[in-house]
Amino acid sequence: MARRSDTSCAGFGCAGLLLVLFVLPTVGYLLAVPLALPDLLAEQSPPQQLQGFGQYLVVYAIPTVVALLLALFASRRRAGGWWLVPARAVALLALVAAALWWTEGQVGDHPVWNVRAMAESMAAGLVALAFVVAVRRWDASRGGPRVAVGTHRPAPGEIWLAMVPLREDPARQLRHYCVVLAVHPGHAEVAQITTKDKDGRADHIRIPNEGWDKASGRAHWVEFGRTPRLVDYGMFLKSRPQGRCPAPVWRQLSRQLG
Template identity: 35%
Template sequence: MARRSNTPGCGCGGCLGFLFGWVTLAYVLLLPITLPELLAVQEHGPRTTTPVQDIGLWTASALVVLALAWGAQGRRRPSPPTLLLHTALFSASAALAFWGATWANRSIAAYARTHPTAGAASPTELPWSFTATLETVAAAGAMMITFHAVRRWCRRDDPPQRVVIHGPRPGTDRDRPGSTDREVRRPRTGEIWLADVPLREDDSQTLQHYCVVVRNHAAYADVMQITSKDKTGRRDFIPIPNDGWDYTEYDHWLDVALPPRRVSYAGFLKSTPQGRCPQQTWQAITQIMNHPRPSHQTNKARTRRPTGDPRPPHGSRRSGQRR
């Protein structure tokens, strides 16, 4: 059955994510301010927290801000100045929302005092629970807006692009409804994907391999193949760490002897990447792309002598060879 595009569960999921995600982060962020107020309300007078409590509360608040500032960068690792700037933006947005909610509470209480309801006592201030809830929700909304704004700004040079693939999904029936057209995100350079990569020996045949995207084009991408077969000691392969994309114990190598292979976007087998290429491997790929090997070295790397058929020593002859 074809997937419905107007599923009503998406809105409920977004609301639940806001309530249990952003509101929880805002609650932890505002604990250094709201907890002393709660203690003062319960004791009917001013009460301060202990120094140990202050250290724990402010540490938790700082960790929330740092986590948001780091996550807003996406998969890229932010530099220290960028991380500091993002931290300041999140702190400023949460502070403005908090003080805005406080001003709104005071304005509502002042209006209630000046316009009393018949038969009801005029409150001097609103209940603490209402005040704290409004401040938390306002801070959550401000942090969510700031997070998406910073994330969009970080992706301004690399906007997400989607490609409509015409044809059946690999491994599906051509007559199956909904399997002829699909929309996928265009792979970006430096990402690792699972795709049908042309074989090393015969580029007319393909095999499922993980690969690193090195260039993007309108209808295809240039990739370098990753293999888990042991290539220790071979100069046409370089080791690639598993950090960030593979969590198995197998070692992997990257084929750098051949030029990047062309894979159409229909050949990418997943809708999301496996992860990012490790930094040290990507630097090696960039150096190889900028300084390609001569053709005779590439052909020498591709040509392998069969095992058990060594080159005869100088002056010797093979079996059946005339003198």
């Protein structure tokens, strides 16, 4: 097994430090604005307060938008209809409100506003982080494939890059392009594509490059007439397909599926 380099360790350490010092407090503060901003205004000399519908609208719109973005970011797997993201945003806002209520009870009497604001921001940020992690794991356990904005789940007839299991040892996977033959809850059936010369073999057919491989210029062969390989959706390496399987090859592969 390759030894992790000091550079990669330092990279992970810097990412973790940035997350703790900047991302969590910033996201948390935006979620806690309805509590933190009036508290800040009350500290001014003379004390200030929000005035008018417009100011209140902006203050409460900020955490709403942030919650929607976090719910969209967390929901990278297709696990329901269009209503799922706003429903999750509402759940996040409820969790943040509970965390802020608890935090206010602990530090609400502290004389320094910065301390109160930091505690509230970190509480809201930690709730947001836990929410994203929990939603990702929940969607993964439900077997939905990864979905990002503007992309879609693997579908039959598409070519994807994935970690495809070896036939002789399904516990091991190698990075390959593959044609999606069928989709099921939790996994897809695929035919692996290879650049190894398979001319003259009945279990492979040539697959033209047009429509999916416009750069390599290499010849490719795809499995034909063999038992499809099963690839968990978490093993697809990109959020969108490489392209469509060329029509003549797809007709041949479709016939073998019955």
